[in-house]
Amino acid sequence: MTALLLGVLLAQPSFEVAGFTRPLVLDAPSAKQCAECHPDRAREWSASAHRESLTNRVFLDGFSTEPHLRCLVCHGPLEAQVKATWPAREALAKGQLPALDSPVHEGITCAVCHVRDGVVLSPRAGSLPYGHPVRHEPALRTSEFCGTCHEFDGHAVVDGATQLNALPMQTTLSEWRAWGGAQTCQSCHMPASSHRVRGGHDVDFVRSAVRLEVRGAEAIVTAHDVGHRVPTGDVFRHLVLWADDEPLMRFGLELTRGVDARGRPGVLIANDTRLIPDVPVTVRIPPGAKRVRLTYHFTSVSIRPRPLLTREDELVELWSLPVGQRSTGRTEKTSTSTPGE
Numbered sequence: 001m002t003a004l005l006l007g008v009l010l011a012q013p014s015f016e017v018a019g020f021t022r023p024l025v026l027d028a029p030s031a032k033q034c035a036e037c038h039p040d041r042a043r044e045w046s047a048s049a050h051r052e053s054l055t056n057r058v059f060l061d062g063f064s065t066e067p068h069l070r071c072l073v074c075h076g077p078l079e080a081q082v083k084a085t086w087p088a089r090e091a092l093a094k095g096q097l098p099a100l101d102s103p104v105h106e107g108i109t110c111a112v113c114h115v116r117d118g119v120v121l122s123p124r125a126g127s128l129p130y131g132h133p134v135r136h137e138p139a140l141r142t143s144e145f146c147g148t149c150h151e152f153d154g155h156a157v158v159d160g161a162t163q164l165n166a167l168p169m170q171t172t173l174s175e176w177r178a179w180g181g182a183q184t185c186q187s188c189h190m191p192a193s194s195h196r197v198r199g200g201h202d203v204d205f206v207r208s209a210v211r212l213e214v215r216g217a218e219a220i221v222t223a224h225d226v227g228h229r230v231p232t233g234d235v236f237r238h239l240v241l242w243a244d245d246e247p248l249m250r251f252g253l254e255l256t257r258g259v260d261a262r263g264r265p266g267v268l269i270a271n272d273t274r275l276i277p278d279v280p281v282t283v284r285i286p287p288g289a290k291r292v293r294l295t296y297h298f299t300s301v302s303i304r305p306r307p308l309l310t311r312e313d314e315l316v317e318l319w320s321l322p323v324g325q326r327s328t329g330r331t332e333k334t335s336t337s338t339p340g341e
């Protein structure tokens with residue numbers, strides 16, 4: 001919606017929303033230039049998943065299994081980035097990165113969100129054009145804006161060409177709509193306009209939204225203070241509840257191969273057991289178990305080997321609680337829980 005609107009307003013195309021099959025052609029300065037006058041925003045962004053979207057090991061590991069053009073066009077949308085990544089795809093799939101001055105290291109860079117037609121888009125009215133031409137773009141403060149990338153359908157490579165289908169891949173915007181709360185993506189992920197955009201790789205942030213409780217012989221898992229399913233985003237992410245070292249329950253997507261309504265091939269979501277905000281899930285703990293644990297996994301466990309990944313890249317332990325006494329894993333300082341790792 002928003003992207004269509006931007007497309008109508010601007011001579012220059014905004015995002016290739018319908019698919020990210022072509023790069024974004026922009027007169028795009030490097031984040032280094034913006035950093036000279038906006039050092040705080042640049043510092044936050046430098047530590048964000050957005051800057052690392054082409055270079056982080058979890059992405060490169062996924063890309064090594066599916067080295068498709070479209071992955072690179074969405075994870076690094078500028079023409080200069082695609083020109084640098086696509087010819088180097090074999091090296092990237094082995095985790096070999098270009099020199100640090102390459103635009104590949106800027107991932108989702110400032111210009112992707114802020115520059116169109118040589119004009120900087122501002123989230124607020126009344127910005128002064130002292131550093132550069134600037135135009136108010138109210139869309140920047142909407143969830144729909146984030147949804148231009150955080151909501152998309154899948155694709156398959158058919159005879160060497162990218163073929164889009166109508167099978168949902170990431171649905172964070174729809175999940176946010178179904179949640180129906182007042183906060184936008186920005187209110188939770190960009191407090192005080194911070195460009196750090198904390199997410200699933202920030203263990204404390206995830207702990208702030210996932211609670212584990214033990215009551216007698218029951219473990220209760222609840223997502224709270226979150227505006228979408230947990231986990232959302234990449235289809236391989238999932239949580240596992242354990243009794244000692246025995247898996248009790250998996251919260252995630254189950255995938256299978258299939259076709260869409262027009263017969264186009266792709267990945268089909270066969271089952272969805274991800275947590276729904278504020279809907280507790282109660283699981284019986286088998287007799288004799290000493291602890292229950294909750295772990296967060298960033299990848300599928302079935303694809304092996306994964307030479308690019310460390311164990312910490314693959315999973316973190318969110319909570320580990322003793323059975324036999326009432327205990328709670330949450331974020332208050334008084335908590336009786338012992339977060340693992």
Ligand code: HEC
Binds near residue numbers: 110115120121129131
């Ligand atoms: C030479 C210094 C300079 C450079 C380089 C620069 N800016 Fe700015 N920018 C400014 C100034 C000055 C303002 C106006 C602030 C105001 O109105 O108080 C501004 C305003 C903005 C705003 C509007 C927000 C606000 O506070 O009004 C955004 C967004 C922005 N710049 C982004 C960028 C981006 C992205 C880049 C790199 C493509 C960039 N700027 C490069 C100096 C600069």
Ligand code: HEC
Binds near residue numbers: 038043
């Ligand atoms: C993923 C998209 C995205 C990227 C990448 C991005 N921004 Fe922003 N930026 C936003 C959004 C959204 C806002 C408005 C946030 C809010 O206040 O709700 C914003 C706000 C700003 C503001 C105004 C904030 C204020 O203090 O009032 C500045 C300045 C800015 N960005 C500069 C930058 C610079 C410099 C970079 C790169 C180092 C950058 N942005 C990268 C989306 C982005």
Ligand code: HEC
Binds near residue numbers: 075202
């Ligand atoms: C141009 C596309 C694009 C836009 C626009 C965009 N994102 Fe992202 N975002 C990405 C990509 C790609 C990643 C994955 C980075 C990686 O590989 O880890 C990401 C990662 C994230 C993460 C970290 C997820 C995690 O735990 O790994 C959060 C949180 C996030 N984005 C929030 C936002 C918010 C909020 C907005 C709107 C202000 C936004 N994004 C706009 C493309 C985008």
Ligand code: HEC
Binds near residue numbers: 173
């Ligand atoms: C009410 C607050 C809230 C809102 C609104 C919200 N998020 Fe989140 N988001 C969180 C929290 C907390 C987490 C960490 C828990 C988790 O792992 O899901 C998170 C995690 C994520 C992740 C990492 C994947 C994951 O689940 O670990 C992405 C990507 C993301 N959010 C994107 C978005 C986008 C895009 C929107 C808007 C469409 C949005 N979020 C709206 C609070 C929020």
Ligand code: HEC
Binds near residue numbers: 060064
């Ligand atoms: C339309 C945009 C888009 C396309 C196309 C796309 N991605 Fe992503 N990808 C995202 C967004 C947005 C996220 C952030 C959500 C999250 O971190 O869970 C993401 C996250 C990921 C992650 C998780 C990264 C992390 O830090 O944990 C992996 C792995 C990944 N993508 C691999 C791929 C691969 C491989 C392809 C091609 C087959 C691909 N993506 C195509 C938008 C896209």
